[in-house]
Amino acid sequence: MFTPMQLGIALVRNRISRVLDAVRGILYGAGAHEIVLYTVRLRSDMENLFILVTLGDLIGVPILPPYYSLRLLPYIVPQVSSWKRRVLRERDILDADGLDLLA
Amino acid sequence: MNTLIALVIGVVVIYLAYLFYAKRVDATIIKADPKKATPAKMYMDGVDFSPTDRNVLYGYQFKSIAAAGPIVGAITAANLWGWLPALLWLLLGVSLIGWVQDYGAMMMAVRKDGDSLTAIAHKLISPRTRTILLLFIFVYILMILGAFGNLLAGALNGNPSVPLGIIVLAAAGMLAGQMLYKWKMDLIVTTIVVVGLTLLAILIGPLVQGSVADFNKAVNGLGLTIYYVETTGAVLPFTTSYMFWLLFVVAFSYLGATLPIWRYAQPVNYIGFWVMALTIVGGLLGAALAVFIKPAVANFVVPAFKVFDAGTGGALQPLWPMLFVTIACGAISGWHALVSSVGTGRQLEYETDALPVGAGSMFSETLLALLALMAISVAGKGAGAAAFAAGVGQFLNVFGLDPTYGTALGFAAFVIIVITVTQLALRFMRVVFAEAFGEMWPAAKNIHIGTIVSAILMIIIVLSGTFTYLWQIFGAANQLMASLALMLVTLWLVEQKKNPMFAFWPMAFMYVTTIAANIVSAYNLWATVVLKQSSKPELWFAVAGAVAMILISLFLIAAALYIGWDAWGAYNRMKSGKAAAAPAE
Numbered sequence: 001m002f003t004p005m006q007l008g009i010a011l012v013r014n015r016i017s018r019v020l021d022a023v024r025g026i027l028y029g030a031g032a033h034e035i036v037l038y039t040v041r042l043r044s045d046m047e048n049l050f051i052l053v054t055l056g057d058l059i060g061v062p063i064l065p066p067y068y069s070l071r072l073l074p075y076i077v078p079q080v081s082s083w084k085r086r087v088l089r090e091r092d093i094l095d096a097d098g099l100d101l102l103a
Numbered sequence: 104m105n106t107l108i109a110l111v112i113g114v115v116v117i118y119l120a121y122l123f124y125a126k127r128v129d130a131t132i133i134k135a136d137p138k139k140a141t142p143a144k145m146y147m148d149g150v151d152f153s154p155t156d157r158n159v160l161y162g163y164q165f166k167s168i169a170a171a172g173p174i175v176g177a178i179t180a181a182n183l184w185g186w187l188p189a190l191l192w193l194l195l196g197v198s199l200i201g202w203v204q205d206y207g208a209m210m211m212a213v214r215k216d217g218d219s220l221t222a223i224a225h226k227l228i229s230p231r232t233r234t235i236l237l238l239f240i241f242v243y244i245l246m247i248l249g250a251f252g253n254l255l256a257g258a259l260n261g262n263p264s265v266p267l268g269i270i271v272l273a274a275a276g277m278l279a280g281q282m283l284y285k286w287k288m289d290l291i292v293t294t295i296v297v298v299g300l301t302l303l304a305i306l307i308g309p310l311v312q313g314s315v316a317d318f319n320k321a322v323n324g325l326g327l328t329i330y331y332v333e334t335t336g337a338v339l340p341f342t343t344s345y346m347f348w349l350l351f352v353v354a355f356s357y358l359g360a361t362l363p364i365w366r367y368a369q370p371v372n373y374i375g376f377w378v379m380a381l382t383i384v385g386g387l388l389g390a391a392l393a394v395f396i397k398p399a400v401a402n403f404v405v406p407a408f409k410v411f412d413a414g415t416g417g418a419l420q421p422l423w424p425m426l427f428v429t430i431a432c433g434a435i436s437g438w439h440a441l442v443s444s445v446g447t448g449r450q451l452e453y454e455t456d457a458l459p460v461g462a463g464s465m466f467s468e469t470l471l472a473l474l475a476l477m478a479i480s481v482a483g484k485g486a487g488a489a490a491f492a493a494g495v496g497q498f499l500n501v502f503g504l505d506p507t508y509g510t511a512l513g514f515a516a517f518v519i520i521v522i523t524v525t526q527l528a529l530r531f532m533r534v535v536f537a538e539a540f541g542e543m544w545p546a547a548k549n550i551h552i553g554t555i556v557s558a559i560l561m562i563i564i565v566l567s568g569t570f571t572y573l574w575q576i577f578g579a580a581n582q583l584m585a586s587l588a589l590m591l592v593t594l595w596l597v598e599q600k601k602n603p604m605f606a607f608w609p610m611a612f613m614y615v616t617t618i619a620a621n622i623v624s625a626y627n628l629w630a631t632v633v634l635k636q637s638s639k640p641e642l643w644f645a646v647a648g649a650v651a652m653i654l655i656s657l658f659l660i661a662a663a664l665y666i667g668w669d670a671w672g673a674y675n676r677m678k679s680g681k682a683a684a685a686p687a688e
Binding site for chain 2: 021025026027028031033038041042082085090095
């Protein structure tokens, strides 16, 4: 059994820890989130290229001999659905890099 | 009036507006539902669409929307009309209009599959609206470049303590890109090194200002001068050193526009964030504590209200409509709607996060504008960077920092935040240029050609106009975009059969006000520059620039009327129960 005092302290600790988490999240969002976004975009550009090279047949660009494509297939399959979403999504000028930094 | 009272009033008004208005709209009209799948979840691609914690998104959104706008607008308005109208517009604007737009655009994008604002305009109103909006954005970016280029060249030329910090910022940006993305070094170590280097250079700036001043004198010896017409009607020169620093700004921005974004633009932006954050936090704390530690610093010396029409030399500057375009960011800004829709809106994990993220960060941005307003109000005089820096210097002096260094930090922070936006604006302009002309002229797709053409346009705009007019036309473009975003939100609410009035009235006010402001700006340029100065051959450039800006104002009005007309058609279609889909092009 906890005493009311112990419960009170636990409550305050919990509240403080939540506030600290929020502050940490906000600082991360303001300082580092865009770095992460750009890193992820860089990686996705590389992935786009990689999938195009290995599974170009999917869109009619046979670059690699099918033997190697098939060998690589198990490693690429998990990426294909998100790759298709990225590549097939209609974009306009407001999707250009840097817009989010410009306000 | 003192800084503590202003701060307390600001915080209380913002808190009440959030608690009793924003939360109510969210709960009763929009009915945000945490169980509905957001685009971030539905279309997760791990890149643009990716569910993110709301605290992280709040920080991201705040950082994305809080830049030079809230600082410059508040300072310019306090100089023209006094601190009271500026304070009232900031607080009433954000409480009744600003958050509505940011939050509304974000929720609309969330409920419209994460579409961008132009794509929504295409679907909700008409295909023509999308094209006009894109042209609108092109002009808007051009005016950002003109207004900010003017500010930066003036600040670098007039304050020899600043350039060293900016030169080191460019080098530190390159270094940060290399450390983070190539050497894959720890973010904290990188931050300490590059931000430390930049701060050191900023603080050394006052020690080397004599050499920079001598350099400026030597450059001025070349004797190249272009004249411009001030808002008072006075004819003043752009000196050779001013033009040199303008070219420096162009070179700085050229790197940002042409290098990969991770290599330069984004790391520079990151360093700028820390310098600005330190200045804002230090400044706000100093402003709050000044009453107790150095009461003399805390008192406002700018008059509460100066005059209704602040125009001089035949120009008009009536409080309505000009105050409402002079202060854009901090009260309401159209650019936020773009960021809210394509940036943050695609990362919301739950619909219920839109309120703290979209509305919350807009309310927080007002505090930044309030800091700028307090800085100019205690500094007493000066324009733009000088006023902000002097005020920040006084606030930091509360903690014992020598005003010379505090002012240098304020100056550098201001210049850094403006120059980071300018380089990205040039980059975006290059992209827009390639998009607009790339099909008919393939060379336009070349990044260097696009950037050079954009930079030339920027230089022409800077050298042809006075800052106040540039800023007000930029503000009018920004506010018109805000009213168009609110128009889209209103139509979306009508389409969804929800009560649209909380977005309609702000839209109507901003629409009428900003069209009126464009008319006043065009008249001012016509009356003070074209009519009075066109007979003087040495002022041909200023006259040509004024004509160009009048044309830009008229374009903005025409574009707004077109979109308004199309929106009215779309509204009638929706009301009559016909298919909401826009007609084919």
